Amino acid sequence: MCGIAGFFYRDASRAATLDELKPMLDVIVHRGPDDWGYHLDGPLGFGMRRLSIIDIETGQQPVHNEDKSVWVVFNGEIYNFVELRPMLEAKGHRFYTKGDTEVIVHLWEEYGPEFVHHLRGMFGIALWDSRTKQFMLVRDRLGIKPLYYSETARGLFFGSELKSLLAHPAVKRQPDYDAINAYLELQYIPAPMSPIQGIRKLLPGHYMLLQNGRLTIREYWDAPLAPEVNGRSYDDFKEELEAELARVVKMQLTTDVPLGVFLSGGVDSSLVAILMAREMGEPVKSFSIGFDYEEFDELKYARMIAERYETDHHEEIVHADAIDLLPKLVRFYDEPFADSSAIPTYYVSRMARRHVTVVLSGDGGDEIFGGYTRYRDQRKYERFDSLLGPLRRPLFRAATKMLPFPLNKRAILYRLSRSMQDIYRDQMSFFTPLWLERVAPHPPINGKRNGVASWDEWWKRAEGNPFLLQLGYVDMKTYMVDDCLVKTDRASMAASLETRVPFLDHKIVELASKMPLDHKIRRDISKYILKDILRPHVPAGFADRPKMGFGVPLVEWFRRDLRDYVRDRLLSQRARQRGLFDMRFVEQMIDYHQSGRMNISGMLWALLFLEEWFRIYVDRDQTPSAD
Secondary structure, eight states: OEEEEEEEESSTTSOOOHHHHHHHHHTTGGGOBSEEEEEEETTEEEEEEEOOOSOTTTOOSSEEOTTSOEEEEEEEEETTHHHHHHHHHHTTOOOSOSSSTHHHHHHHHHHGGGGGGGOOEEEEEEEEETTTTEEEEEEOTTOOSOOEEEEOSSEEEEESSHHHHHTSTTSOOOBOHHHHHHHHHHSSOOTTOOSBTTEEEOOTTEEEEEETTEEEEEEOOOOOOSOOOSOOOHHHHHHHHHHHHHHHHHHHTOOSSOEEEEOOSSHHHHHHHHHHHHHOSSOOEEEEEEESSGGGOOHHHHHHHHHHTTOEEEEEEEOGGGGGGHHHHHHHHOSOOOOTTHHHHHHHHHHHHTTOSEEEOOTTHHHHHTOOHHHHHHHHHHHHHHHHGGGHHHHHHHHHHHSOTTOHHHHHHHHHTSOHHHHHHHHTOSSOHHHHHHHOOSTTSOOOOHHHHTTHHHHHHHTTSOHHHHHHHHHHHTHIIIIIIHHHHHHHHHTTOEEEOGGGOHHHHHHHHHSOGGGTSBTTBTTHHHHHHHGGGSOTTGGGSOOOOSOOOHHHHTTTTTHHHHHHHHTSHHHHHHOOSOHHHHHHHHHHHHTTSOOOHHHHHHHHHHHHHIIIIISOSSOOSOO
8 A cells, every 4th residue: 555646747757756756655655654766768657656565675666667668656456466377477477576556567467458357456557667668547436545636737646635636736725616616515516526737537447548648548447337137136135245245355354454444333343353353363353433423423332343253452532623633634634524433433543553554344235225314305205206296396396486495304305306317416415505695605615516527427327227226326426435435535545554454345336236126125135145144144123323424523523622612613714714605604504503403513524624724724724744
């Protein structure tokens, strides 16, 4: 696991220098504190920061082929490298390392850009072939590992984190207000957008090829959309899924350093922990986070698994003083990011890093197997459609206009007045149009729905499938990639910890995509097939309790411990001078929340994170670094 960064100048006569490259690597030292390396070749300069996981002695990067004509830097893990290596050796390739990175250069020699189809893992890759003068960037199929790039008049710049690009003087830091508007809507910035003009994210399942000054981007993988219709029974799917999950977990246990598991007490992480316990010859090291508010705390369920499978269990409680972490989170995330579960994710990562270097997590299970409660909510809205038909929208639209803003009842009626896609979009929005028009009525934040508009391509691809299957596909392409996986990658790498995600092995995703919908959601039971696999191995009722999520008690923190902090920060003179928001309405929002009239703690957190982001990345109060 590493962080990578580099550039390729347009002017072939301009030689890349280490003085230009090293600052791009220094700002991501947290991603790889163990080692660093680089390669310069004319206008190309790239390098990496290494977190040593596999082949600690000889696995330094960049890695090259036999005649040093092909070079690669790589962030991630190739889990099937043990299978690939003998196949490549049989074709005459000679290896000088024992790790996974070297298979990439030899696969390139055999297959060119199509080499990526042979990889099973998570990765951000930069590859240079000096013979053919081809430069390639690749991001893994599901977007587990990040990859930013910027094409400017000077050349192409790239990195695992946005801060690497900003460390080069050729990349300017001008805010992209369309992206920030999308952030207000969604709590994250959807790919390919970034908060800085001219910097983009390479989409999952895509690669970029630069040759003869021409840059092309191609998609090389997408999840199947339509379930199979071939007569396979539920039991057949269940048996295959259980066996494949066990294989994937076993594959992802390959490491030369200590390894553990994030154990939340939910279905996904519990199943991963159990599969690990079966495979490992020693107690699994497990890590859990709790809160001093019972409705947000799942520790007792994590303990059930830890006790039953005799894990080496570690716990930590997060308190309201975690708000002190906000500036550090902003520096690590680089972008406005309003998912407050970044706080416990960072805490559990920091705790785990004191004991291990690698953890497995249950990320991805909800999107791939229909785990979110909003999927069940959508079924209720579909029932309204079937009962009221074309009358539903005008009926509820009229009722919405009769009630004063911002009563919760008006928000519910407003939602019922909209199409099924728009209901889902509103469910996924932090600041819906009703809120955006009040809090941000003036340019440059103008209330446009840039966030949900970015989903249009994914909706179009999913057309013709049952609506709940469309939701899962759109979630996988948007919320999972740009929220859940960003949260885990930045928080864990901030602690120099590698996180592996068995549910997002692409073979698991392809298998799940072939299943009929009722294998995932049946009788309003979400993740039905996963819970069926889990039930024999856990206490009665464990698998069937309501989903809690990984929430944070912001609602109470902002009314009690952090009451004054919220007001002082959001209504500060600096915040007013930005001119982004109607500050009188922001003050009303704080009053609504702190009086107990409404719970809008998520919106307040989004504004707090954004204000801190402007201070660090625009006002440049501090240099974004790993300090």
